[in-house]
Amino acid sequence: xxxxxxxxxxxxxxxxxxxxAPAILLPVFAFNDSSVVSFPLKxxxxxxxxxLQTTDSLHVAVRNSLMIAVTTAIFSTLFGVLAARASxxxxxxxxxxxxxxxxxxxxxxxxxxxVSLLVVIIQIGFELSLxxxxxxxxxxxxxxxxxxxxxxxxxxxxxxEEASFDLGQTRWNTFWLVILPLVMPGIxxxxxxxxxxxxxxxxxxxxxxxxxxxxxxxxxGQLRFPQxxxxxxxLGTILLVLSISLLLIADYFRRRGVRKTGIxxxxxxx
Amino acid sequence: xxxxxxxxxxxxxxxxDFAALSQVDLDIKTGEFFSLLGPSGCGKTTLLRxxxxxxxxxxxxxxxxxxxxxxxxxxxRPTNMVFQSYAIFPHMSVAENVAYGLxxxxxxxxxxxxxVAEAIAMVGLEGFxxxxxxxxxxxxxxxxxxARALVLKPRVLLLDEPLxxxxxxxREQMQSELRRLQRAVGITFVLVTHDQEEALTMxxxxxxxxxxxxxxxxxxxxxxxxxxxxxxxxxxxMMNFLDAKILSTSGDTVxxxxxxxxxxxxxxSQATGGIEGCxxxxxxxxxxxxxxxxxxxxxxxxVVVSEVFYYGDMTYYDVRLPFKEEPITxxxxxxxxxxxxxxGENARMGWSASSLLLLK
Numbered sequence: 001x002x003x004x005x006x007x008x009x010x011x012x013x014x015x016x017x018x019x020x021a022p023a024i025l026l027p028v029f030a031f032n033d034s035s036v037v038s039f040p041l042k043x044x045x046x047x048x049x050x051x052l053q054t055t056d057s058l059h060v061a062v063r064n065s066l067m068i069a070v071t072t073a074i075f076s077t078l079f080g081v082l083a084a085r086a087s088x089x090x091x092x093x094x095x096x097x098x099x100x101x102x103x104x105x106x107x108x109x110x111x112x113x114x115v116s117l118l119v120v121i122i123q124i125g126f127e128l129s130l131x132x133x134x135x136x137x138x139x140x141x142x143x144x145x146x147x148x149x150x151x152x153x154x155x156x157x158x159x160x161e162e163a164s165f166d167l168g169q170t171r172w173n174t175f176w177l178v179i180l181p182l183v184m185p186g187i188x189x190x191x192x193x194x195x196x197x198x199x200x201x202x203x204x205x206x207x208x209x210x211x212x213x214x215x216x217x218x219x220x221g222q223l224r225f226p227q228x229x230x231x232x233x234x235l236g237t238i239l240l241v242l243s244i245s246l247l248l249i250a251d252y253f254r255r256r257g258v259r260k261t262g263i264x265x266x267x268x269x270x
Numbered sequence: 271x272x273x274x275x276x277x278x279x280x281x282x283x284x285x286x287d288f289a290a291l292s293q294v295d296l297d298i299k300t301g302e303f304f305s306l307l308g309p310s311g312c313g314k315t316t317l318l319r320x321x322x323x324x325x326x327x328x329x330x331x332x333x334x335x336x337x338x339x340x341x342x343x344x345x346x347r348p349t350n351m352v353f354q355s356y357a358i359f360p361h362m363s364v365a366e367n368v369a370y371g372l373x374x375x376x377x378x379x380x381x382x383x384x385x386v387a388e389a390i391a392m393v394g395l396e397g398f399x400x401x402x403x404x405x406x407x408x409x410x411x412x413x414x415x416x417a418r419a420l421v422l423k424p425r426v427l428l429l430d431e432p433l434x435x436x437x438x439x440x441r442e443q444m445q446s447e448l449r450r451l452q453r454a455v456g457i458t459f460v461l462v463t464h465d466q467e468e469a470l471t472m473x474x475x476x477x478x479x480x481x482x483x484x485x486x487x488x489x490x491x492x493x494x495x496x497x498x499x500x501x502x503x504x505x506x507x508m509m510n511f512l513d514a515k516i517l518s519t520s521g522d523t524v525x526x527x528x529x530x531x532x533x534x535x536x537x538x539s540q541a542t543g544g545i546e547g548c549x550x551x552x553x554x555x556x557x558x559x560x561x562x563x564x565x566x567x568x569x570x571x572x573v574v575v576s577e578v579f580y581y582g583d584m585t586y587y588d589v590r591l592p593f594k595e596e597p598i599t600x601x602x603x604x605x606x607x608x609x610x611x612x613x614g615e616n617a618r619m620g621w622s623a624s625s626l627l628l629l630k
Contacts, residue, residue, distance in 0.1 A: 157357060
């Protein structure tokens with residue numbers, strides 16, 4: 001007879017296959033010596049990676065995406081810190097509803113944000129540029145940052161701040177010497193989340209891109225040409241390896257921070 | 271006359287409509303161990319935080335060392351605080367925690383190093399300097415918090431329920447240690463506590479607070495011996511109460527009629543909170559005795575033992591007086607040859623007029 005444990009084992013196995021098999025196909029076809037993406041495999045090659053190296057339009061898209069993602073991560077985390085600090089430290093009238101409205105873009109369909117931002121930017125008379133994409137990305141990333149950072153700030157014992165002040169330190173230095181180091185794991189997590197969301201965001205970037213495509217927009221454009229598919233697989237492989245290593249590095253730092261301070265685990269993923 | 275180190279005049283603090291402190295006048299003398307004692311919500315912590323500068327008074331004034339503290343922020347006041355949660359910076363070592371305030375004052379490195387080492391030694395944490403502070407026990411955190419505050423040589427050290435998080439044994443040890451430290455450094459300590467025993471054993475003087483007001487300020491002995499109201503008496507130790515009716519006052523004596531004990535004349539000085547409105551007589555359990563054999567006392571009354579609590583060194587008896595529903599408590603030391611009475615036994619209770627207090 002099959003017990004309950006067996007059922008869950010199968011369930012877990014199938015779940016993991018569905019989750020990761022497509023991702024594993026990326027490197028498989030990236031090294032396949034054939035311009036047609038299908039089984040059986042033809043042989044080993046690294047030529048698709050070489051193709052990437054010589055595609056200048058791809059390099060531009062990568063540069064754009066990195067620039068947007070880094071800027072978005074910094075600004076959303078900055079806004080997140082301010083909002084999280086305000087909402088956990090001070091009480092002011094309408095705090096709950098204000099926080100609710102700030103968090104709303106998290107569940108709003110991106111296509112609505114994309115279209116409405118496009119309308120607004122055209123109405124104002126702004127040129128579509130990388131900055132309009134950054135604007136849209138900050139809008140959707142900030143709620144995630146606030147969510148992560150609120151938990152980090154909430155875990156902070158308020159008497160630590162008072163103790164620092166009581167010991168003769170200024171409010172400004174208290175922030176740098178006590179508060180910031182203790183919420184650092186949360187800030188790293190927030191930067192990382194915002195960076196990742198921005199890097200692979202497509203809809204807003206597509207609407208607001210103007211003449212400068214981001215990486216996802218570029219990849220979408222290339223899908224029209226079947227012969228480009230293997231090199232996109234190679235690109236996907238690189239992105240996969242990069243994002244996994246980024247996540248591991250960030251988690252290493254987070255764990256180290258938690259070990260060092262012994263404070264409540266805040267805002268980690270792994 | 272020496273100037274008090276802390277002076278509060280007409281101090282008020284409102285949180286919305288709630289008066290956390292109302293019309294508090296208080297002088298704390300230089301170098302004394304002063305306790306603010308009261309039940310939770312009585313305003314003692316608000317008062318301490320006001321002295322530290324974390325709360326701004328709604329009215330009234332505060333002077334430290336004769337200087338007004340109006341507009342002086344917490345980081346500029348000559349006070350330091352030991353927080354209830356200790357508030358040890360978890361990302362710093364013990365030595366870094368202790369050095370924190372000295373670094374804020376931008377003292378030379380060499381001086382910081384020596385003073386930190388002294389402070390760590392003073393609280394008995396030698397060899398713990400490099401320890402990560404989150405790896406410390408509750409008692410050790412407490413010591414770090416003390417060292418971190420005392421290293422700055424404040425004029426006043428404020429302690430917010432510093433022992434409440436420790437277990438009983440450690441608490442008693444820290445009580446005597448705090449007392450020793452206070453004598454050694456000679457700094458004025460102001461301690462907030464809800465534990466009357468803690469306040470009695472450690473303090474030079476105690477302020478008992480109820481509902482945002484100071485009920486009585488006195489030495490531990492005076493507070494226990496001459497409480498000014500039934501409420502204070504009940505909060506400090508145990509006390510038995512009998513209904514009392516003032517019949518007449520003449521000169522220094524007052525004629526009262528007591529429940530069960532009858533009429534008697536008492537000196538006016540035994541109405542420790544003033545004779546006005548007194549309607550209770552109070553007597554401490556240890557001032558009453560159970561008489562055995564041929565023992566006699568100034569006054570005697572027949573009682574019935576209703577409950578016996580045996581504590582080894584002491585026995586607590588609940589006894590019933592005629593015409594009084596509530597039993598009263600007598601504590602007796604268990605000396606050699608003294609038999610412990612059983613429930614339901616008749617006994618003679620000895621008492622004296624001089625041990626009675628008239629209270630309202």
